[in-house]
Amino acid sequence: MPELNVRRNTILLSAAVAVNSCLFQLAAAVNSLTFVLITGVRGLLGLGPAIFLASSGLAALPAGRAMDRFGRRPVIICGFLVAALGCSLVAVATRTDSTIAVISGMALTGAAGGVALLIRTAAGDMYPPERRARGIAYVLFGAVFGGILGPAVFSPLFAGKHLHVHALTLPWLAAGGLALVAAAIAAFVRPDPKEIAEAIGSHDRAATQATSASLGEILRRPGVVPALLASLASFSVMVSVMNLTGYMVVEHHHHTQSDVFPIIGAHVLGMYALVLVIGPLIDQLGRTRSLWIGLVVMGCSCIGLAWLTSVLDTGALLFFLGLGWSLSFVAATAQLADRALPAERGKLLGFNDQISALTGAGLALLGGLALDTLGVAALSIGATVLVLLPLARLLRRDEAVATIAPRRT
Numbered sequence: 001m002p003e004l005n006v007r008r009n010t011i012l013l014s015a016a017v018a019v020n021s022c023l024f025q026l027a028a029a030v031n032s033l034t035f036v037l038i039t040g041v042r043g044l045l046g047l048g049p050a051i052f053l054a055s056s057g058l059a060a061l062p063a064g065r066a067m068d069r070f071g072r073r074p075v076i077i078c079g080f081l082v083a084a085l086g087c088s089l090v091a092v093a094t095r096t097d098s099t100i101a102v103i104s105g106m107a108l109t110g111a112a113g114g115v116a117l118l119i120r121t122a123a124g125d126m127y128p129p130e131r132r133a134r135g136i137a138y139v140l141f142g143a144v145f146g147g148i149l150g151p152a153v154f155s156p157l158f159a160g161k162h163l164h165v166h167a168l169t170l171p172w173l174a175a176g177g178l179a180l181v182a183a184a185i186a187a188f189v190r191p192d193p194k195e196i197a198e199a200i201g202s203h204d205r206a207a208t209q210a211t212s213a214s215l216g217e218i219l220r221r222p223g224v225v226p227a228l229l230a231s232l233a234s235f236s237v238m239v240s241v242m243n244l245t246g247y248m249v250v251e252h253h254h255h256t257q258s259d260v261f262p263i264i265g266a267h268v269l270g271m272y273a274l275v276l277v278i279g280p281l282i283d284q285l286g287r288t289r290s291l292w293i294g295l296v297v298m299g300c301s302c303i304g305l306a307w308l309t310s311v312l313d314t315g316a317l318l319f320f321l322g323l324g325w326s327l328s329f330v331a332a333t334a335q336l337a338d339r340a341l342p343a344e345r346g347k348l349l350g351f352n353d354q355i356s357a358l359t360g361a362g363l364a365l366l367g368g369l370a371l372d373t374l375g376v377a378a379l380s381i382g383a384t385v386l387v388l389l390p391l392a393r394l395l396r397r398d399e400a401v402a403t404i405a406p407r408r409t
Helices: 006-039 047-070 072-096 099-117 119-125 129-140 142-158 165-186 193-203 215-219 224-252 257-272 275-285 287-304 311-338 342-373 376-388 391-395
Strands: none
Touching: 006 047, 006 072, 006 099, 006 119, 006 129, 006 142, 006 165, 006 193, 006 224, 006 257, 047 072, 047 099, 047 119, 047 224, 047 342, 072 099, 072 119, 072 165, 072 193, 099 119, 099 165, 099 342, 119 129, 119 193, 119 311, 119 342, 129 142, 129 275, 129 311, 142 165, 142 257, 193 342, 215 224, 215 342, 224 257, 224 287, 224 311, 224 342, 224 376, 257 311, 275 287, 275 311, 287 311, 287 376, 287 391, 311 342, 342 376
16 A cells, blocks of 8 residues: 555664664673773673663563554654763763763663664554564664664774773764654654554454453463563573673773774674565564574574684674574564554563563673673573573474454454
8 A cells, every 4th residue: 555655664764773773883882881981890891781771671661552552653753862862961971970970871772772672563563464574674674774884983983092981972972963863764754653554454343343452461362472482582682792792802802992893783784684584584484483593593603602702703603693683583573563453562562672671681780790700601601591491482382373363342
């Protein structure tokens, strides 16, 4: 239906994802270092990423509920505006050495990241179930350009500079400006993707007469819990390892700060570069099979960090960590969207993001402690074990039939 502007909205949302990908890379690369340099507390190097991830998780469910009530577009715009404010506060903290400012800034930036992640809810809205995974992939593909843009923007800002807190001011200010650009892009998305979802499903009388189920009722639907468990392990391990990579590369492998951005860029490319292939592949292979393949790839990448230390090797491992995440994350998102009506998707995906981000925050704290006291091997082995745990559930459970039995008014 051309009048729904699905193609234009897909391009706009993909562009917003591209800009958000740049912010994502900066946070992953320097959150730990920013926090340590401002507070001077090396033993809590995982606290910066933990604040970011915990805020992301706490914001996800309210943001998802707001999306179901007010639409996707206004919530996405507000999220990027909050990101701009958060990045600006962190920039202020790098000049004033204010612990309150850096914690507040990271909390706001993390909350905005939780909202930005829910852009995939809008992506799932605009495509029918048989094409939903590839529709989500189309929007997430924008992050590929962000993976290229991030190192191009931020690496020169660190080149030739000593690792000092004042060197972080300009990158954080640049990130705030990029967040405003993303908000402007999202403002042009019309009609709201939730309206598109309702229009696509309008031929189904049962869907139009259905009322939104409670979260507890949705969680009892077949296939929801396995998808949540796989997504929980995939996302929490990925973000905790990624957020500690900058510290690991600089402090343990003794590379320069500017070397971190190509590694994180490779990780982001792994997350999104093949997503246009991964989306149709998931639709063909099925959700469950794609979930466990992705988790196995992630496990192999995590264990490799215990032995490989060069910039090239670390970049390759982070690339495959992102690739495994891409498979499992898109598959889990598609499965959860399949099990929910348009008025329920924001709530369900918000809950998924909340538990995943909060778990990631805990893992970042534990991983930071393990990295500082026991070394890289402890982080590597722990991440491998955790990401493979859901396989026991996935391998003994066949994929459930992707149907919803909506409640009638």
